[in-house]
Amino acid sequence: MSVHAPIRPAQRRALTVRLATPRGFCAGVDRAIQIVERALEKFGAPVYVRHEIVHNRHVVERLRSLGAVFVKELDECPDDRPVVFSAHGVPKTVPATARAREMLFLDATCPLVSKVHVEAERHHAAGRHIILIGHAGHPEVVGTMGQLPAGAISLVETVEDAEAFQRPGAAPLAYATQTTLSVDDTSEILGVLKRRFPELPDPHKEDICYATTNRQEAVKRLGAGCDLVLVVGSANSSNSVRLVEVALRAGAADARLVDDADQVNWSWLDGVNVLGITAGASAPEPLIEALIEAVRMRFDATVVEDDGERETVAFKLPRVLTA
Structure with missing residues (x-):
């Protein structure tokens, strides 16, 4: 449902908004997007990307507007243009084929x-x-x-x-x-x-990444205290969908996944006194800011940022893009 005209100040009722921390982009997503952006700057358009670089519609549409061409398989790419592999990783056959074709490829797989x-x-x-x-x-x-x-x-x-x-x-x-x-x-x-299988060993290192864990823990803190939790993220984003499930399991009365503020059905907030807001690891911060602004247009909103893990992780870009 589209964002409607703002409610006049006298009509606005009080609403507490709890903003989860951390939320939004993780280091792996940030690195992957930068790889596409830097490749476009260095090599010019088009730059091909095998699969969505990250699972977020807004990110993909913005990169497409800059000259990225998203394809499903390598055989849709010409030999003479750069190709980026998505943050999710690829089977070994994909880089092997790219090498055999002497393609310039950039691997944006999250470390x-x-x-x-x-x-x-x-x-x-x-x-x-x-x-x-x-x-x-x-x-x-x-x-x-x-x-x-x-x-x-x-x-x-x-x-x-x-x-x-x-x-x-x-x-x-x-x-x-x-x-x-x-x-x-x-x-x-x-x-x-x-x-x-009691002999099954523990993993050498924890596989579920720090960003997924941190965002789920942040939503658990919101859970029981919120009448509704809105998770900004696309429907094909696994970590975003999990945040909705975690919020409900933690005690939120309701939880919804939205791509952006335009997808909010404002009737969801009928009777809501405490609204939680978070975002999946592939959702850009401007989408969260726009959602908060849309809430402020309709409610006398008090926004409180929850105290959570502060992430400082950063991953290096491929040398070919920094040389």
């Missing part, structure tokens, strides 16, 4: 996703069969499973899958997880797997 790839290869080299906890078809899962030969990884999506999983042969087991999952849901799945 924390790359760590999962390295761990999967380490387990495989040690002769272990890997259980990957994640969502089928998600680009990150496709990329992780594509690091190893077919059959080396089994995907588990739910507690039911964990109960039904059968060890293939006598190989020892290991596991890895998609980085944007619900921490609580993943713990539940791991609980089932470890009950069934």
Whole structure:
């Protein structure tokens, strides 16, 4: 529903807005977007991007307006233009094909996703069969499973899958997880797997990334105290969808995912006294600011920023873009 005309000051009722911290862009998303921007500056348009660089409609549309061309597969790209691989990671066959075609490619895979790839290869080299906890078809899962030969990884999506999983042969087991999952849901799945396979080792490092964990913890703090939580993010953003689920589980009376302020149905706020606002790791801060402004136009809003983890992580850009 579109943003309507503002309500006159005398009609505005009081509303407390709690703003989650942290929220919005994480270091991996920021790096990926910068890679596309710098590539456009250095090489000119068009720059091709395999899959959405991050899962946010506004980010993709802005980069497209600057000259980025988003494609599904490498065979849609010409040999003589740069191509960027998305932050979610790609199967090994993709860079191998790009090298064979002598293409200039830039890998925007989040370094924390790359760590999962390295761990999967380490387990495989040690002769272990890997259980990957994640969502089928998600680009990150496709990329992780594509690091190893077919059959080396089994995907588990739910507690039911964990109960039904059968060890293939006598190989020892290991596991890895998609980085944007619900921490609580993943713990539940791991609980089932470890009950069934007590020898299952702990991961070498935590797979669910710091940004996902921090944003979920921030929403848990909002949860019970909010009548409604609005999560800014696109529907295909796994970490944004998880924030809605976490808010409801934490006690919020209602929680909704919106791409931007234009998607807010203001009747959702009928009877709401405390509104929580957060954003997924691929949502730009201007979208959050615009949502707050839209709320201020309609309510006598008191905005309180919750005290949460302050993130200082930054990832380096590829050398070819900084030289």
